Amino acid sequence: MKTLVWVEHDGGSVKDATLATVTAAAKLGEVHLIVAGQGVGDVAQAAAKIAGVGKVHVADDAAYANALAENVAPLIAELMGHHDAFLAPSTTTGKNIAPRVAALIDVMQISDILSVEGPDSFTRPIYAGNAIATVKTRDTKLVLTVRTTAFEKAAAEGGSGTVEAVAATGDAAKSRFVAAEKAESARPELTSAKIIVSGGRALGSEEQFHALIDPLADKLGAAVGASRAAVDAGYAPNDYQVGQTGKIVAPEVYVAVGISGAIQHLAGMKDSKVIVAINKDEDAPIFQVADIGLVGDLFTVVPELTDKV
Amino acid sequence: MKIVVPVKRVLDYNVKPRVKADGTGVDLANVKMSMNPFDEIAVEEAIRLKEKGAATEVVVVSIGEPKAADTLRTALAMGADRAVLITADQPVEPLGVAKLLAKVVEEEQPGLVILGKQAIDGDNNQTGQMLAGLLGWAQGTFASKVEIDGETANVTREVDGGLETVALTLPAIVTTDLRLNEPRYASLPNIMKAKSKPMATKTAADYGVDVAPRLTITHVAEPGKRQAGVKVGSVDELVEKLKALGVAK
Numbered sequence A: 001m002k003t004l005v006w007v008e009h010d011g012g013s014v015k016d017a018t019l020a021t022v023t024a025a026a027k028l029g030e031v032h033l034i035v036a037g038q039g040v041g042d043v044a045q046a047a048a049k050i051a052g053v054g055k056v057h058v059a060d061d062a063a064y065a066n067a068l069a070e071n072v073a074p075l076i077a078e079l080m081g082h083h084d085a086f087l088a089p090s091t092t093t094g095k096n097i098a099p100r101v102a103a104l105i106d107v108m109q110i111s112d113i114l115s116v117e118g119p120d121s122f123t124r125p126i127y128a129g130n131a132i133a134t135v136k137t138r139d140t141k142l143v144l145t146v147r148t149t150a151f152e153k154a155a156a157e158g159g160s161g162t163v164e165a166v167a168a169t170g171d172a173a174k175s176r177f178v179a180a181e182k183a184e185s186a187r188p189e190l191t192s193a194k195i196i197v198s199g200g201r202a203l204g205s206e207e208q209f210h211a212l213i214d215p216l217a218d219k220l221g222a223a224v225g226a227s228r229a230a231v232d233a234g235y236a237p238n239d240y241q242v243g244q245t246g247k248i249v250a251p252e253v254y255v256a257v258g259i260s261g262a263i264q265h266l267a268g269m270k271d272s273k274v275i276v277a278i279n280k281d282e283d284a285p286i287f288q289v290a291d292i293g294l295v296g297d298l299f300t301v302v303p304e305l306t307d308k309v
Numbered sequence B: 001m002k003i004v005v006p007v008k009r010v011l012d013y014n015v016k017p018r019v020k021a022d023g024t025g026v027d028l029a030n031v032k033m034s035m036n037p038f039d040e041i042a043v044e045e046a047i048r049l050k051e052k053g054a055a056t057e058v059v060v061v062s063i064g065e066p067k068a069a070d071t072l073r074t075a076l077a078m079g080a081d082r083a084v085l086i087t088a089d090q091p092v093e094p095l096g097v098a099k100l101l102a103k104v105v106e107e108e109q110p111g112l113v114i115l116g117k118q119a120i121d122g123d124n125n126q127t128g129q130m131l132a133g134l135l136g137w138a139q140g141t142f143a144s145k146v147e148i149d150g151e152t153a154n155v156t157r158e159v160d161g162g163l164e165t166v167a168l169t170l171p172a173i174v175t176t177d178l179r180l181n182e183p184r185y186a187s188l189p190n191i192m193k194a195k196s197k198p199m200a201t202k203t204a205a206d207y208g209v210d211v212a213p214r215l216t217i218t219h220v221a222e223p224g225k226r227q228a229g230v231k232v233g234s235v236d237e238l239v240e241k242l243k244a245l246g247v248a249k
Helices: A016-026 A039-050 A070-084 A092-104 A206-218 A228-232 A263-269 A298-309 B037-051 B068-078 B093-109 B126-133 B188-194 B235-244
Strands: A002-006 A031-038 A053-060 A087-091 A112-113 A115-120 A120-127 A131-139 A142-146 A164-165 A175-182 A197-200 A222-224 A253-257 A274-279 A294-296 B001-005 B010-013 B033-035 B057-064 B082-087 B112-116 B138-149 B152-161 B162-169 B171-176 B199-203 B213-223 B230-232
Touching: A002 A016, A002 A070, A002 A092, A016 A142, A031 A070, A039 A053, A039 A164, A039 A228, A053 B057, A070 A092, A070 B126, A070 B138, A087 A092, A092 A142, A092 A274, A092 B093, A092 B126, A092 B138, A112 A120, A175 B138, A197 A298, A206 A222, A206 A298, A206 B001, A222 A228, A228 A263, A253 B230, A263 B199, A274 B235, A294 B037, A294 B235, A298 B082, A298 B235, B001 B037, B010 B068, B033 B037, B033 B068, B037 B057, B037 B068, B037 B082, B037 B112, B037 B138, B057 B093, B068 B082, B068 B188, B068 B199, B068 B235, B082 B093, B093 B126, B112 B126, B126 B138, B126 B171, B138 B162, B162 B171, B230 B235
Parallel strands: A002 A031, A002 A087, A031 A053, A053 A164, A087 A142, A112 A142, A197 A222, A197 A253, A253 A274, A274 A294, A294 B230, B001 B057, B001 B112, B057 B082, B082 B199, B112 B171, B138 B171
Antiparallel strands: A115 A120, A120 A131, A131 B213, A175 B162, B010 B033, B138 B152, B152 B162
16 A cells, blocks of 8 residues: 655654654555645655655645645645555644545545554544544545554654655645744643643633743643643633643643543543642542542642652 | 534533443433534634624534434524524435535535534544535634635634634635634523524435445444552652652652
């Protein structure tokens, strides 16, 4: 099987989400990549070094500068004329593009795969991760998005892929990129952080959220996350949100502060290696999944912890 | 401008899904069903655009079993003007739903279709993008803000690491994220009024679309359970544990 993997990049370097997607693709067959963007020569060279990669297709054109699905999907649909499977990471970019590709080539996409069970069979979470479905497709081609935390990352070095330019398919002129507001932060990115400190509604206010969570995260070199309840209450921005409707994370250590452990939050972090929970309610569901629990008032416990670690 | 809003009837988001013992699926017998929360946000957004004068009519569509009529009545009670119920004998996958919706769009000629970004049962996150692909329309997915400006929709999207704004040429597709709005509750008088609002009933076959599933669910299992660990009695003990993990110095 010849697979085509969407290379997630920031214009300069390959993002880690790509590496896990390559691992998933390698379970199906030959791994080819598509790098789409403007001025992405360096990205293509870096992508060619990913272990196990064959051909790297590069579409370098202004139309692909912001990965607009209206422009990128026809490009991939055309490449799917001679590939058997398209895989994209379950990032917001991947989730935006892949279903549009699937519709163009009349394939029913399989979203957010957790494992490859065979050439036409995969597992995926449904009902916010409360159930795991094994699905088998009768489509002859595959369109998959990949839950990147479920696959090991392929080595970023050691490969010797060949870079090949592909003709651009043009600007569909349906949409235009206007602006991006990137949350600037010196902290690690949430989805690739080794340690995450997350705050919940028990923090009580935006001020207290930042006053308590930020110093602990900085002391540990951790990313900051939040529960949906905390985001809904306005204590933290939405891109902090960990959970089924937010980001799915699986760090080495996840510290949940004042988070009760709603189903939808657990769905986003329960694959973390070690879960630490601090909560004043000893019956909070978070303690049922926590490896280390501390029952206590976060307003005294967290500053003390920040001081002592 | 007309707005079409597809809505799905799903297991209520407050109900914990239970996997059937025989591994064939999730038990939906005698449990509360509601409108998919992201679809409620879509209905609310369409109604707000109508209230602002940017839209003239809000048409809600549901595809599924006959009971989906209840979900459509909820949308009508919130303020939608009219409903189309498309019944199907078996669950229709996102690709089939998108194909049916493309037919509805052909009939209704809306300027905007607003959908939930995903349904909380299948968690596919596909239908809006697929519909946009089939129609060749612009798509603004995971929207946290929608502004109509003449023939353009400016959509702010929730993306990894921040926000992104795109300008879409109408007609276009928008899918909703959580922060777009807070859906209203239907008042009792509006619930009464909704009963007399028009609802057309059709079948998938009426549209001549092949909605036969491409996927077979061969097994549904509970996810692996985590074991609860230990509780520590003090911050000092916690620090010791963190040190053992190499997290604290």
